[in-house]
Amino acid sequence: MRRRSFLADTMALLLFFTITGGINERYIAGMSWEEVCNARLLGAVLMVPVARPYGLWRDWVMKRAGETTMSQLFWDSLSLMTFQVPIYAAIIAVSGAEGGGLLSGILGAAVMMLVLGRPYGAFLNAVRRLFGLPKGGSKPMSLNTKTRPR
Numbered sequence: 001m002r003r004r005s006f007l008a009d010t011m012a013l014l015l016f017f018t019i020t021g022g023i024n025e026r027y028i029a030g031m032s033w034e035e036v037c038n039a040r041l042l043g044a045v046l047m048v049p050v051a052r053p054y055g056l057w058r059d060w061v062m063k064r065a066g067e068t069t070m071s072q073l074f075w076d077s078l079s080l081m082t083f084q085v086p087i088y089a090a091i092i093a094v095s096g097a098e099g100g101g102l103l104s105g106i107l108g109a110a111v112m113m114l115v116l117g118r119p120y121g122a123f124l125n126a127v128r129r130l131f132g133l134p135k136g137g138s139k140p141m142s143l144n145t146k147t148r149p150r
């Protein structure tokens with residue numbers, strides 16, 4: 001189960017943020033295509049070790065979410081922004097963004113994380129389902145819940 005969770009969370013993060021990160025870097029931060037490629041390659045290398053920790057972070061944060069769409073949106077967006085924006089800022093700085101472009105990229109990423117928080121959360125849950133895993137962020141079971149032995 002741990003291996004499948006790692007693979008599912010890693011695949012989801014790589015697919016989703018390679019595309020959205022590249023769009024931000026090229027069209028918001030104004031990076032050249034070469035810089036975008038460097039950032040996405042570096043991003044891919046860094047996403048592998050942070051994908052599962054982010055999945056666990058999101059699951060922990062989402063336990064606070066209620067059943068309403070607004071609650072899900074708020075907590076998914078908050079979890080993504082608080083975890084990913086600092087990492088993303090380091091990636092584009094190392095890849096060549098500087099000054100106003102760096103600031104624009106970070107602000108663009110912050111807005112993107114707020115907007116993409118729930119879509120990514122839903123995407124992550126879908127990928128987890130494909131791997132035969134439960135969606136994350138479920139409320140903990142009651143201590144009085146009885147299960148049958150197998």
